[in-house]
Amino acid sequence: MSTNTYFTEYENLEIHELMLKDRPRQAAYFEAILGNKELFKDKVVMDVGAGTGILSAFCAKAGARLVYAIEASNVATKVALDLIQDNGLTNVVKVINSRVEEFVLPTTAEKVDIIVSEWMGFYLLHEGMLDSVLYARDNFLKEDGLLFPSECTIFVAPCSVPSLYDDWNNVDGINMATFASKLRAQKSSKPSVLSVEPKDLLHEGVVFHWMNLLDVTVDELNCIEFKDVVALQKNGNHQGFCIWFEVRFPGDNSVVLSTSPEAPQTHWKQVVLVLPEEICENMEAREPVAFKICMKRSGDDARKYNLEVDQLDPETEEHPVPCPCHMTKCILTEAHLKMMDTS
Structure with a gap:
């Protein structure tokens, strides 16, 4: 599967519907982020593979100062932008239509405090998205930063x-x-x-x-x-x-x-x-x-x-x-x- 094909597949909204209707998945990220507001308050967050932007919205509601919602597929412009706007979060969440490997932090910007991602595939590693999360960790995360999930x-x-x-x-x-x-x-x-x-x-x-x-x-x-x-x-x-x-x-x-x-x-x-x-x-x-x-x-x-x-x-x-x-x-x-x- 080519990289372009992989991201094109995620333009099918039925895939996102399946994930959003997965209550254990949704509840875990909601509780992990909103249940630990003290970790997110005034922090800079990167959401790798943001999809519809819902996890970025969770981070903003948990008190993050800035969220980079990075999504390589066109869902970024077709869905995530609207979701962030509809929820009044445009002053915090910046939707970026890009692969994380091609993203460049603004020259005056500091590295991020937290990386959030729902990267897991079948048997955990299918789809290889963890590679992108580790790239973001190595290039954009502060030395004392956190990963959600972490283990x-x-x-x-x-x-x-x-x-x-x-x-x-x-x-x-x-x-x-x-x-x-x-x-x-x-x-x-x-x-x-x-x-x-x-x-x-x-x-x-x-x-x-x-x-x-x-x-x-x-x-x-x-x-x-x-x-x-x-x-x-x-x-x-x-x-x-x-x-x-x-x-x-x-x-x-x-x-x-x-x-x-x-x-x-x-x-x-x-x-x-x-x-x-x-x-x-x-x-x-x-x-x-x-x-x-x-x-x-x-x-x-x-x-x-x-x-x-x-x-x-x-x-x-x-x-x-x-x-x-x-x-x-x-x-x-x-x-x-x-x-x-x-x-």
Whole structure:
């Protein structure tokens, strides 16, 4: 996807409608900004990828002295300008139709105190917009400045995917298991965006990756690898790996926006890496699942990532200590640790 195509897509107002109707998303930014007015009072703020300008308006209402609402698509002139004018905020919010990489601060202007952005994509990094936020951080943020959000975490958990497995065993009395197998093979070549029911998680999830946005670099986003052994926490069919994320905002009124299956649904839903065929049906709680996931930026399109998962042998992989799985070595290790605690 070219940069021009990417920004042109955001001229479709239905995309903004989807985001604005996402109540967990909206509520998190509202609470993070308006709930921390002391951080915004009389401050200079930059909103990277301002879209309709609603986050810039939040910043102005929180007491910011000046807000640069930077938006590369034509939504800046077609929507954001009107929104700021309609809300009487033109004396505070300056809408700028530009990529942040091409923006230049006025010669007499100071760097900004806060950068606000809603840059997250599917599995957190899809769309590569974090690159632009980090560019703004490195070029426009004061040394003691703040980022909203400031931290982010990616989680992964083994899961069942009945919508691609069990639901096809009987379609109006017809067994379509062979069709489902071909469908999974097709879908296994790329991540699937699904709403995963909490009951379909076979584990509460482990941290795949964590970032402090004040110090992460663009190069560190090019490839993220994670390997682990987890013990299933419930019985079920292992049919895929569910990925979700959460972001945390700074301030005493600390706000977390989560896309977990356990949290209220967002437009991001969850991303599932579907296994072409079940590794094992009717797995039991405490069975170990060993795996490695690689999230690598696409060479053809830097805004997309290739996600690959490899199933590993839990017999040969190193387990965390303690590990609650039912393998003998882990049971013995756990018993030994308990004896040491009581001695």
